[in-house]
Amino acid sequence: MDLKRFDRAAECEWRIAAHGAMRVPAVIFASESLMRDMDDKVFEQITNVASLPGIVTAAYAMPDAHWGYGFPIGGVAAFDPDDGGVISAGGVGFDISCGVRTLHTGVTESDVRRVQVRLADRLFARIPAGVGSTGALRFAPRELDTILAGGARWAVEQGYGRPDDLARIEERGCVADAAPDAVSDAAKRRQRDEMGTLGSGNHYLEVQVVTDTYDARLAEAFSIERGEVLVSIHCGSRGLGHQIGTDYLREMAISAKQQGITLPDRELACARIDSSLGQRYLGAMRAAINCALANRQILTHITRQVFADVIPDAALSLLYDVSHNTCKVEQHVVGGEARRVFVHRKGATRAFGPGHPDLPEALRDAGQPVLIGGSMGTASYILAGSAGAMQRSFGSACHGAGRGMSRHEAAKRWNGRSVIDELAARGILIRSLSARGVAEEAPGAYHDVGAVVDAAELAGLARKVARLEPLVCVKG
DNA sequence: ATGTTC
Numbered sequence: 001m002d003l004k005r006f007d008r009a010a011e012c013e014w015r016i017a018a019h020g021a022m023r024v025p026a027v028i029f030a031s032e033s034l035m036r037d038m039d040d041k042v043f044e045q046i047t048n049v050a051s052l053p054g055i056v057t058a059a060y061a062m063p064d065a066h067w068g069y070g071f072p073i074g075g076v077a078a079f080d081p082d083d084g085g086v087i088s089a090g091g092v093g094f095d096i097s098c099g100v101r102t103l104h105t106g107v108t109e110s111d112v113r114r115v116q117v118r119l120a121d122r123l124f125a126r127i128p129a130g131v132g133s134t135g136a137l138r139f140a141p142r143e144l145d146t147i148l149a150g151g152a153r154w155a156v157e158q159g160y161g162r163p164d165d166l167a168r169i170e171e172r173g174c175v176a177d178a179a180p181d182a183v184s185d186a187a188k189r190r191q192r193d194e195m196g197t198l199g200s201g202n203h204y205l206e207v208q209v210v211t212d213t214y215d216a217r218l219a220e221a222f223s224i225e226r227g228e229v230l231v232s233i234h235c236g237s238r239g240l241g242h243q244i245g246t247d248y249l250r251e252m253a254i255s256a257k258q259q260g261i262t263l264p265d266r267e268l269a270c271a272r273i274d275s276s277l278g279q280r281y282l283g284a285m286r287a288a289i290n291c292a293l294a295n296r297q298i299l300t301h302i303t304r305q306v307f308a309d310v311i312p313d314a315a316l317s318l319l320y321d322v323s324h325n326t327c328k329v330e331q332h333v334v335g336g337e338a339r340r341v342f343v344h345r346k347g348a349t350r351a352f353g354p355g356h357p358d359l360p361e362a363l364r365d366a367g368q369p370v371l372i373g374g375s376m377g378t379a380s381y382i383l384a385g386s387a388g389a390m391q392r393s394f395g396s397a398c399h400g401a402g403r404g405m406s407r408h409e410a411a412k413r414w415n416g417r418s419v420i421d422e423l424a425a426r427g428i429l430i431r432s433l434s435a436r437g438v439a440e441e442a443p444g445a446y447h448d449v450g451a452v453v454d455a456a457e458l459a460g461l462a463r464k465v466a467r468l469e470p471l472v473c474v475k476g
Numbered sequence: 477a478t479g480t481t482c
Contacts, residue, residue: 069477095477132479190479201477242478325477407480 003039012459020263021051029459030063034451041067048264049077054085056334056341056400060393062348063455064402064447070267073347076396078332080341081273087281088270091251091344093325094245096285097292098236100320100371103300105307105314109209112229112471115310116429119207120472122306124431127205127299128197129476130378135196144188145180151290155297166382167360169293169321170350178290179283184247190239191291196298200476202435203235208380208468218384218465221366222319230468231316232380234373237292246287248281273342289326296321318367322349324399332394345395351385351462370462372453375401375446376475377423380468382451388460397461401449410445412435432475441475
């Protein structure tokens with residue numbers, strides 16, 4: 001990206017003053033090196049977002065930002081319903097509430113190394129992964145409505161997990177005001193056999209070891225120690241969320257035209273938050289959030305069963321669960337006063353700072369765990385949300401490494417089998433049904449996740465707590 | 477991300 005188009009406000013903060021149709025400035029948080037590598041499309045898309053009605057303060061892009069549908073992936077934007085603010089299906093994304101949850105295991109790397117192959121094989125046998133994968137569970141439409149209203153809370157009531165898991169999930173496992181009635185029958189049909197499945201693309205279940213901790217106080221608050229094994233599950237709302245995105249994008253494109261909302265890009269189709277379409281989308285999107293939370297909860301239950309069998313000493317407890325693709329109603333201080341705004345985070349993680357009332361008591365002094373998934377075979381990081389994020393980015397931070405190469409290009413460049421063999425030689429076991437999928441997800445297709453989290457920290461959005469390396473990875 | 481092309 002051409003850096004001359006920006007005002008450098010700080011080492012990792014690049015501003016674009018409002019001009020043309022922009023209602024507010026745009027801000028990218030990144031190092032100079034990440035900025036140089038960043039797709040020009042991010043500049044175009046973030047300035048487009050800044051022109052949407054009712055946007056508050058600024059449009060933001062995180063250090064891992066790249067080209068997305070309408071909004072960049074790694075985009076954050078807040079809208080005020082009392083100022084004509086909008087909700088955009090493209091601003092949430094197709095994989096609604098895709099996210100990561102990380103579990104403690106209480107065992108060490110050597111405990112896993114002893115049984116590593118069996119653990120990899122058993123997880124792969126039990127965790128359905130891949131395009132169109134189906135699970136062991138089947139739900140009639142009415143049961144699905146209960147899931148869409150109840151989220152992880154429903155799952156725990158059904159015996160998938162423990163009541164104390166819920167405090168460690170955003171919204172305590174169930175987002176309010178979900179509207180299963182606003183979800184099409186087609187979306188529900190697609191989901192009836194996909195609960196408890198991982199999906200494809202960059203989704204994974206990974207067994208990881210803590211290689212480094214950076215802040216002793218925060219590591220202790222998160223109960224993280226070097227050498228401990230963790231499990232991270234990265235997946236979303238599967239076919240249901242995708243179908244909701246498709247359904248409402250179509251409807252928003254038609255309605256925006258009728259309402260005279262001028263769009264710089266038709267992919268930014270949106271509806272006023274206070275319109276009936278806006279409210280229906282919000283209800284459907286919240287149903288998809290609950291679907292994703294229930295999905296990750298069921299996968300947690302299966303993972304616990306596998307560990308109980310292969311490593312009986314392990315005790316899996318939830319560190320935290322974050323969502324990456326959402327729009328949430330939150331209170332933020334804008335121009336010195338508390339305002340209720342609708343925060344779109346697309347490929348961005350909520351990163352609430354210390355003292356936030358939505359955090360469970362055990363984590364409140366430390367700040368929210370921010371779980372950063374690396375690319376396959378590379379490190380992941382755990383950060384802590386900060387007061388800086390509350391001031392600078394509506395309580396948001398980055399979400400991952402950020403793709404640097406298209407799937408097509410990666411599939412041409414790498415051979416899946418070779419990628420698996422090379423990682424196995426480094427002690428990392430990959431299990432996947434799709435060699436092409438593995439090639440598309442080759443570590444070289446992504447930016448350096450370490451550079452991304454360093455930039456997030458330097459920008460004042462989050463504090464580094466721990467670095468993890470993979471031991472086993474089940475891929476879609 | 478996605479019954480990987482409405």
